[in-house]
Amino acid sequence: MEFEAIPGVGEKTAASLAELDDAERALRDGDVATLSRAPGITEGRAAAIARAAIRAEHGDDGDFLATDRARELYRDVLALLKERAVTDYAEKRLETLFPTASKSRIEEVRTFVEAALDRTPDPAVLDALGDVEALRAPPNLRVRERCLATVDAERYAEAKATFPELSVEIVEDAHDLAELARSYSTVVALDEAFAGVDVDGDVRVRPDAAEHPEEIVPERLLAFFAENRERLLAAIAVHEAATLDPACSPADLRDALERVDENGELVGDAELDRLTAAVDDLDAAVSTAESAANDHLRKAISEQDVTIQGQDFLSLVEQGARVDSLLSRELADEYDTAVETARGHLAETLSLEESEYDLAERVFGGDPTFPVDHNEEAVSRLRTELKAGRDRRAATLKADLAADLGALREPVETLVADALELDVELAVSRFSRDFDCVLPEFSGSGFEFEAGRSPLLDVSFDEVDPVDYGVSGVTLLSGVNSGGKTSTLDLVAVVVILGQMGLPVPAERARLERVSELHYYAKSQGTLDAGAFESTLRDFATLTTGASGRLVLVDELESITEPGASARIIAGILEALHEQGTTGVFVSHLADEIRETTDFDVAVDGIEAVGLVDGELRVNRSPVKGHLARSTPELIVEKLAGEARDDAERANGSGDEAASRRGFYARLLEKF
Template sequence: MEFEAIPGVGAKTASALAELEAPEEALRTGDVAAIARAPGLSPGRAARIARGAIRLDHDDPGGFLATERAREIHRDLLALVRERAVTDYAARRLETFYPSRRASRIEEARGFVERAIERDPDPDVLAALEDVVPLERPGDVRVSERCLATRDAERYAEAREAVPELPVEIVEDARGLAELARGYATVVALDEAFAGVDVSGDVRVRPDAVEDPADIVPERALAFFARNRGSIRAAIDVHRAAGLEAPCEVDGLESAMDRLGADGTVAGDDELDRLARAVDDLDAAVGTAESVANDRLREAIRERDVTIEGSDLLSLVEQGAGADSLLARELSEEYDAAVAAARKHLLDALDLDSGEADLARRILDDDPTFPVERDEEAVARLREELVAARDRRAAERKRELAATLTDRREGVEELVRGALELDVELAISRFARDFGCTTAEFGGDGVAIEGGRSPLLPEAREEVEPVDYEVTGPTLLSGVNSGGKTSTLDLVAAVAVLAHMGFPVPADHVRLRRFEELHYHEKSQGTLNAGAFESTVRDFADLATGADGRLVLVDELESITEPGASARIVAGILETLAERDATAIFVSHMAGEIRERADVAVGVDGIEAVGIVDGELRVDRSPTKGRLARSTPELIVEKLAAEDGNEGDRGGFYGRLLEKFE
């Protein structure tokens, strides 16, 4: 796919998209989360790019929503669907659906939607979805106890780019390798020339390490699963609650993730835990061992009477001996017992194995001294041994766990994506259920709606009176004030927009033609000045001379200028629209005057008021075909005449007024 061919994508954005792992797949499937991982792209921008890619795929020039009011209707409808999404991903993904003039795109969307409306929005599924978020790719993994080593500068640069998580060192010979082995738990040599070199420490020769980084830096895979553990577990819950077939074996996945700590370390390994505790507790344990030895010696000295002959004392002084010599001669057994007790405490506290215990015993000297003090070099050697053992054990367990999880990586990505896409489907399903929607039927001319209820009305669906309305060609819609004329236009617009999005429509049954554009002009707020009037007439000139097959909805255009002039203008527009094979509904209080001035047959439908009851207007919301609706003033005069009892007397005041409406 040529990225710059996507509407709205320039060279900079195309370069950012090229950095994605599988940009074509993400664009083809509308994966907003994957697209948003491109450098510098927000989720909103990603949704627009995905929508542009869909248009490109269907050779869709766009522009179905030809007026601001039409675009507003689309935004409002989309908001109703989006607010039924649980995840932010689904809310953004729904933005990739748009009303199209291309049959291929409409059918593609309808295929998705028809599967979606069969989904059951179970509360347990919706609850599980709350913790599902798109997977992140951690880019902050750094490992300090392991390094790569090479003699080649070019290989050095290659290794730094391929494995940024590890330090890379330049070495010249085996001596340099040995130096590195003293500072790192593991050294991975990249040069075949180092094979067979005998150096102390954990040194591995892996010329292929850069090509297979997963083995030498398992932290990369573990960080991915640790960072996304909450979302992965939630996605598992979603699949179970919804009864979906998972793309991977979830029991084994959960078992593997139970062994992964939240920080990316390996959990549940007793030996690794023992070594980690020993490293952490070493200083404290050594300090306590010193106290044990000194407390026992101090007690022994208090309880022991020591007698020194004068000649012995003189001999000790001449030899320059001090208290240590006296301690060795008089309390050697007690000293050995005190040190033995201290060593036992140290070995027990740190739970050391036999090799580690030999190092630990050297921390306290066999030669009597008081107070007993640690040998810092011996402590450092033990610490070095424990840290190296811990790191080697951790690296081994990490490699094992990383291999297990890496094998499931692809399945996990499908698992989470499946949960997120399910939320998209459930949002559509909930919208369809909440507004009693059905799939529209394309065919014939104009629009035919049975049992339509506009989702844009503020009332609850059950409180909205259903509307039946069929219209072909240019039509005038008349009716009393507050009778529902504008709501009818909104219903027709909503049906057209949703149907061309491939979405279900809020009605019992709908049939409509596939329109090229939707033009919806809302009612002007008052008479326009000359400049604004001229601009409005130009807009209708462009509309009337444009493409065939448009749906045009206009609300009280006559309000833009004087009534006599506006009737002539509307009549002229309707004549031109009839020539362009357009379906048009013009709401007007001047329907009779406009019809008389038109040179073509213009249908006039009416939203009939059935009367005034208790001061409130009662209306049949479904327009009556071929009937010019009576006005509110006529109904009021009729009511007054009836109350007067002289409605049959045309000579009376109210009767004379009624005659004026005939």
């Protein structure tokens, strides 16, 4: 796939996508999680790129939603869908769903939806999903105890790019390599020429280093798993709650995660812990051991029976008098005991092994002195030895753990992706269940649905009256004020938008024509001025020419100008759409006038009012086919006429006022 051929993708974004191993698959599947791992691409940007790629693949020009009102309704139903997602990923992934005229795209989404509808939104699963997030790369990692070495400048540049975590050094010969080995715990030589060279220190010759990065920098894998520990554990919990088949063994993954902490450091190895503690505590342990030796020797001196009193002897010693000969002659055994005390204390405090005890012995000893002092050079050598042991142990353990984690690296990607995709499926399932949806059938011309209910009304969905409606060709929809004409038009648009997204629609049954564009013109707020009126006519001139297969919904177009002119203009538009074979619904209070003006037998449907009950309008929300609905004023006049008739009958002809009112209302009714 040519990334720059995707609308909105430039050279920089294309280069970022190229760094992904499976960018083409991610673009086809709308895999926002994978796309957002490309450098500089956020989840929101990833969703936009995926949407553009899907449009390009299915030949969609993005013009299905042809008007502001159509786009507004799409945003509204998409928001309802996204509200049922738990994870941020699912919200962004749902943004890759859009209404389209592309049959292949609709069928692709419907295949996904059919599987999603089989999902049961278990509260335990939804709760577990709350902690799942897309995997992310760890922050910049730096490994300071290891370096790479090469004699070749080109190989140096490649190593810098491949191993940004490590220092890379240019060397000329084995001598330079030996110098590096004195500064680093491990040196990895990249040149075959160094094979067999005998150099002190941990020097490894790995010309194949670039092919096995997990062996050279195991910390990279450890950092990844440490950074994503909670996400991985959450994904396991989702699989277990939903009884999904995981891509890797949950027990193996949990075991591996227990061996690395949140900072990517190894945990759970007693020997590594011992060596780490010994390095950290060395200076304090030496100081404490030195104090213990001096305490012992101080006590021995103060109690010693010599020619001068012990206290005087101690005073002389502390004033710097030469006492080596005195100590050698009088306190040799006590000095030896004090040194052994210091050595024992040091070995015990640091939990030294027998092989390390020789270095510890050198820290204390030599000619008798008071106070007893440590050998700083010996301390330095012991520290170096302990650090080397620690680093070797850590390197071995990291390599072993990285080998285990390496086998899990790809499966955990699938593990988390499956959990996130489950959230997408559950969002669709929840939407369908919450709004009693069904997958529509695509056949024939026009549309029809049974028991449709709009999820966008400002009342509880359970309180929404079901609507049956269907139209083929152009139709006028009449009805009383506040009778539900606009909400019916909205319902038609919502059903069509969802259906052409490939999603289920809020109805018991629905049949749709796959249309090329949805044009929905909302009610104008007041009469338009001349310029706006002219612009509106230009829009309809464009609409009534060109491609057919559109669905046109118009709400009270007569409000754009004077009623008489409006009826003639609407009649002309209907005639053009009729000749084009377009399906359209025009809501209008001028249905009768328009019908008389058109040069074909235009269909008129009506949302019929049952009447006024206690001052409130009672309406049959399903439009009646071939019926011009009565207006609200007619219903009110009819109600008043009925009341006047009843008053006149009760007066038995004796009430002139009642009879007069009855006659007035009857005359008004005749005008309708």
